[in-house]
Amino acid sequence: MDITVLDEYFYTEEHEWAKIEGKRAKIGISDYAQQKLGDITYVEPAEIGKGVKQFEFLTGIESVKAASDIYAPLSGTIVSFNDSLNQAPELVNRSCYGEGWIVEIELSDPGESKNLMDAAGYREYAGGLE
Amino acid sequence: MEPKHTPLHNEHVRLNAVMAPFAGWDMPIHYGSILDEARHARDAVSIFDTSHMGEFIVKERAGSSSLDRAVTIPVAKMKIKRCRYGFLLTEEGKLLDDLIAYRIEDGQWMLVVNAGTVDKDFRVIQERLSSDASIENISEATVKIDVQGPRSLEVMKALVGDTIKKLTYYGLDFFNLMGGTFLISRTGYTGELGYEIYIDSRKGADLWKQLLSHPAVKPAGLGARDILRLEMGLPLYGNEFTEETTPLDGGMERFLDMDKDFTGKQALLEQQKRGVVRRLAGFTVDGRRTPRHGNRILAELNEVGFVTSGVFSPHLNRGIGMGYIDAGRSGPGGEISIDTGKGEIRAVLEPVPFLKNTSIKYSEA
Numbered sequence: 001m002d003i004t005v006l007d008e009y010f011y012t013e014e015h016e017w018a019k020i021e022g023k024r025a026k027i028g029i030s031d032y033a034q035q036k037l038g039d040i041t042y043v044e045p046a047e048i049g050k051g052v053k054q055f056e057f058l059t060g061i062e063s064v065k066a067a068s069d070i071y072a073p074l075s076g077t078i079v080s081f082n083d084s085l086n087q088a089p090e091l092v093n094r095s096c097y098g099e100g101w102i103v104e105i106e107l108s109d110p111g112e113s114k115n116l117m118d119a120a121g122y123r124e125y126a127g128g129l130e
Numbered sequence: 131m132e133p134k135h136t137p138l139h140n141e142h143v144r145l146n147a148v149m150a151p152f153a154g155w156d157m158p159i160h161y162g163s164i165l166d167e168a169r170h171a172r173d174a175v176s177i178f179d180t181s182h183m184g185e186f187i188v189k190e191r192a193g194s195s196s197l198d199r200a201v202t203i204p205v206a207k208m209k210i211k212r213c214r215y216g217f218l219l220t221e222e223g224k225l226l227d228d229l230i231a232y233r234i235e236d237g238q239w240m241l242v243v244n245a246g247t248v249d250k251d252f253r254v255i256q257e258r259l260s261s262d263a264s265i266e267n268i269s270e271a272t273v274k275i276d277v278q279g280p281r282s283l284e285v286m287k288a289l290v291g292d293t294i295k296k297l298t299y300y301g302l303d304f305f306n307l308m309g310g311t312f313l314i315s316r317t318g319y320t321g322e323l324g325y326e327i328y329i330d331s332r333k334g335a336d337l338w339k340q341l342l343s344h345p346a347v348k349p350a351g352l353g354a355r356d357i358l359r360l361e362m363g364l365p366l367y368g369n370e371f372t373e374e375t376t377p378l379d380g381g382m383e384r385f386l387d388m389d390k391d392f393t394g395k396q397a398l399l400e401q402q403k404r405g406v407v408r409r410l411a412g413f414t415v416d417g418r419r420t421p422r423h424g425n426r427i428l429a430e431l432n433e434v435g436f437v438t439s440g441v442f443s444p445h446l447n448r449g450i451g452m453g454y455i456d457a458g459r460s461g462p463g464g465e466i467s468i469d470t471g472k473g474e475i476r477a478v479l480e481p482v483p484f485l486k487n488t489s490i491k492y493s494e495a
Contacts, residue, residue, distance in 0.1 A: 038148075038353075039165040041442035041449075042418040060472055062420055064164045064353060064442055067472055089418070090165075 003126055004031040006097050010073060010113050011122035012055070017097065018073040020113060025074055027058070028101040029092060032126045037063035040092040043085040046103045050078045054112050058103065061092070074112050076105040136181035137273050137331040141338050145349055153246035153368075155182040157352050164353035165444045171320055171358055172445060172488070175279035176350035177341050184248035185272050185328065186241045186255065187234075190263035197239065200258035201231065202377070202394070204387040208233040213300045213315050216385050217377050218243075218251055219394030223401060225371040225380075227251050232302050232315060240313070240328075242274075244367045258393065273334030278324035278358075280489035281346045286325055288344055290314070297325070299491055308333055308340070319355060321362035323489040357441045360450060363412050363482020369423060369438045370410055370452055376401060379454065380410045408435055408454040412482040413466060415449030418442065419475045426469040427453050434459050437468060443484065449475065450484050 009017040015033035018025045034040065044060035052058050052072040059070050059081075081103050084091055092100035117125060133156040142149060147158035158179065160167055170176050190197050198206040203216030210233050218226040227247040232240040243251045248269055256265050277285060286294040290305050294314070297303060302315035310333050318324030329337055341347050356366070365371050365380060376394075377386055378401050388395065415421065421440030426433055440451030455466070464479040 038160070039163055039442075041165075041420060062418075062442075064357075064420075067420070067422070067470065069472075093163075 001032070001035060003035065004097070005119050005123045005126070007119045009097065010116035010118060011125075012071065012073045012116060013125065014071050015126070016058075016070060016073045018113070018116065020074075020107070020110060023107055023110065024079065025076070025105050025107055026101045027073060027103050027105060028096055029061070029070060030122070030126070031096050032129070034093050034096045034100075037061070037065060037068065039064045040089045043089050043092065043102060045083075045086065046078050046081045048078055048081065052076060052078060052105065054115065070102065072105070073116055074105060074107055075109055076107040078103050079106045080104040134182075136179055137334040138179045138181060138338050141335055142179065147349075147351060152352055153182060153244070155245060157182060158349070160351040160353045161349050164351070164357065165442075167348065167350035167354035168357040168444050170348050171279050171322060171350055171354060173279070174346045174348070175277060175282045175285050175344070176320075176354065177338070177347055178276040178278065178350050178355055179338070180274045180276050180326070181272065181331070181334065182245035183274055184243040184245060184251065184267065184269040185274070186243070186252060187266045187268055188239045188241060188255070188259070188263065189237055190259070191237050194260055194262055196258060196260035196263050197255075199391050200255050200393060201229065201241075202386050202392050203229075203231045204390050205231050205233065205239055207387075207390075210235055211302050213302055213317055217382070218254060219377070219392070219398075220373070221393060221397065223376040223378075223394040223397030224373045225367070225375055225377065226254060226373065228365065228367055228371055230317065232313070234302075234313075246368060271331050273329050273331045273337070275327045275334070275337060275341065276318055276320075276324060277327065277341060277347075278318045278320040278322050279346075280323055280492070282322070282324050283492070285341065285344045285347055286314075289340065294325075298493070308336060318490075319364060320358040321364075321483060321485060321488040321490050322358075323492040356439070357443065360439055360441050360452065361443050361445060361483065361485045362488070363452065363484060365410070365452070366439060375454075378402060378406050379408060406457050409457045409460040410438070410452060411455050411460040411479050412450070412452050412484060413477040413479050414446065414484060415451070415468075416476045416478070418448060419470070420449040421451040421453075421468045421475060421477065422470065425471070427455055428467045428469055428474070429459055429464065434466070445485055449477070451477070452482070455479070
């Protein structure tokens with residue numbers, strides 16, 4: 001499986017990514033995840049203002065194949081949900097690192113990124129799966 | 131056990147198909163996108179490798195009627211070169227399989243059965259046939275390709291010539307092509323105008339490539355096939371039908387010929403008198419969430435049934451499904467809630483097919 005991994009992002013073992021910009025992070029799922037899930041048909045709108053903890057449940061996602069959970073790569077408060085996904089969840093397939101982002105979080109502890117993989121680490125991790 | 135390969139396996143690998151085991155076979159699930167493949171079948175033409183399905187040839191002379199009693203289909207009454215859908219039942223009226231009978235000629239039929247039930251069906255039918263009848267399993271030697279979509283006549287004309295036009299809905303005929311004999315029927319599992327082609331497995335790959343060379347044609351996998359059949363409310367053996375259900379539970383009365391004798395008839399007559407407890411019904415979801423096989427169905431907080439199949443319909447842009455629901459609550463318009471294990475989905479019972487006005491009954495006249 002050929003997968004795209006972007007350098008400036010952090011990754012989890014569950015195939016979420018986080019792009020940290022100052023005190024906030026955008027969150028989505030990796031190319032590996034979107035390819036494995038297949039056509040995305042629904043992304044559960046996350047509740048704005050809700051607090052989330054690193055590696056705990058963030059929101060749900062459904063594909064033609066299955067329903068799955070998305071876990072928070074970092075702790076914080078949900079400040080926005082990508083509303084375009086309500087009408088066009090296929091954006092996650094088309095542009096998983098860009099227009100297909102899922103939520104934005106106000107970080108409570110940016111230092112938690114040390115628990116995540118960088119691009120090189122994730123490339124090796126995901127490359128070893130099949 | 132290693133899943134079996136159809137004779138078209140190399141073609142699927144060449145097309146980068148995502149493969150997965152289904153009913154003992156390694157089958158293409160999709161070639162890139164399940165939703166795109168489902169859309170293409172309703173816009174143009176899709177081809178499906180359905181060689182995993184089983185085919186039996188049954189021979190029985192006129193006047194003898196053991197095959198007629200073995201299945202619900204009135205095989206003795208069928209016209210030559212016609213197909214009919216029906217069931218193989220236990221004495222208790224339970225579904226061993228659903229199948230299509232092809233009346234090939236006087237005293238000869240082809241039965242097309244599901245992949246997962248081939249061996250069981252063969253054994254049961256063989257036991258029920260009289261000693262002067264014969265049954266042969268030709269599944270291994272047969273490649274089956276489904277050609278489905280509103281433009282499939284155009285594709286079949288390019289393959290077979292203008293004579294294909296004489297095939298009417300549920301008709302069949304033989305055609306000499308590519309140095310062999312093709313059995314083609316105007317049947318399918320998508321709700322679109324379509325054909326099913328049965329040929330010698332050694333010619334399978336050539337036919338597959340020939341069909342793909344037409345610009346309107348794309349390959350589609352079992353993922354799209356499941357969406358297409360469910361959009362039409364067509365049952366799948368193993369989901370809607372099992373050895374726990376009868377054709378009456380499934381609302382399949384129109385496919386039963388109660389004027390003739392068949393195994394299971396007595397039990398069905400008795401069930402008819404008692405009334406069914408749970409009935410198969412279709413439902414559409416309020417939104418894009420997908421109900422899944424096995425989810426509980428609730429109404430006013432009571433458990434009233436379970437989901438047998440669910441998909442996201444790319445043509446209705448919502449989740450759709452079928453399930454067994456308490457007979458008193460199974461009528462159209464009823465509001466239900468589906469417990470997915472990850473929250474509840476609201477849905478409304480709706481008559482099938484969910485999609486109307488497809489190309490299935492197209493006629494040139």
